[in-house]
Amino acid sequence: MKRTQEVFDRLVSSEFRLASFEDVKTVALAMWHENFVPQVTHLSETSAKAAGYVVDKLMRFNCVSQELKAKLRDVLAVLKGMFSFTPVKVKGCDKLAQSWGLVTDLKLQIRELLEYQTRHYKHA
Template sequence: MIPAVKMLNELAEYGLNCVDREHIIFIAKSVWYYDLIPDLGQIAGPFRNDVGYLIDCLARFNVLPKQRKLDLITAVEPYKPNSPAEDSACHDPRARAWNASCDIMPFMGDILPFQTRHYASGWGW
C-alpha cells in the first residue's frame, strides 16, 4: 500500500484530531507534488469525511494547476454529505459542510512552508 494511502486510512480510522502532524505534511506533499488523487470509495472508517475535507482543502491551494484542483475536487465531491453538520464546533464552513471532526487550521503552520514556489521548484514545477 502506498504510504499516503495508508495514512489516509489511519486518518479515516482515528480522525484529523488524532493524526500525527507529519502524516498531514506527507499527505499534503503527496497531493501537491506526487499526483495523489485518493479514491474515497476505497477508504473506510468513522472519520472518512475528515479525509474528504482534507483533500478538498488541499486542492484549493494555489500551488496546484487549475486542472489538478478540479480533478481532486471532482474525485472527493461525490462523498460529501448531503447536509452540513448543524452542531459542529468547527469554524471552517468547509469542515462543517463535510461534517469533519475538526478543521485544518491547527495544521496550517505545518503545511504552508511546502506550498511555496521555492519548495515546488525542486520538484520540476
C-alpha cells in the same frame, strides 16, 4: 503512492485531534507536489467526511495545478455521491470542516505546512 494512500486512510480514519503532523504533511506534499489523488470508494461514512474535508482543504492551495484540481473535484463528487453530508455549527471549527459535517479540523496542522506550499519550496 501506495504508502501515501495508507497514510491518507490512517489520517481520515482517526480523529483529527489525534492526527500526527507527519501524516498531514505526507498527504499534503503528495497532493501538492506529486499529483496524489486518493482512492475513496472504500471509506466509511465517517472517514468519507474527513476525506472530503482533507481533499477540499488541500486542493484550495495555489500550488495545486488546474488539472489536479479537476481530478480532486471528481473525488469530492464521488464522496458526495456515496453519502449525504449534513453541515454542523461548531464554534472554533473550520467552516469548511463544518460543511462536511465535522466538529474538528486540521487548521493547526495546515498552518504548519505554509513553507511547503510556496513556489520557492523544492520537493525532493
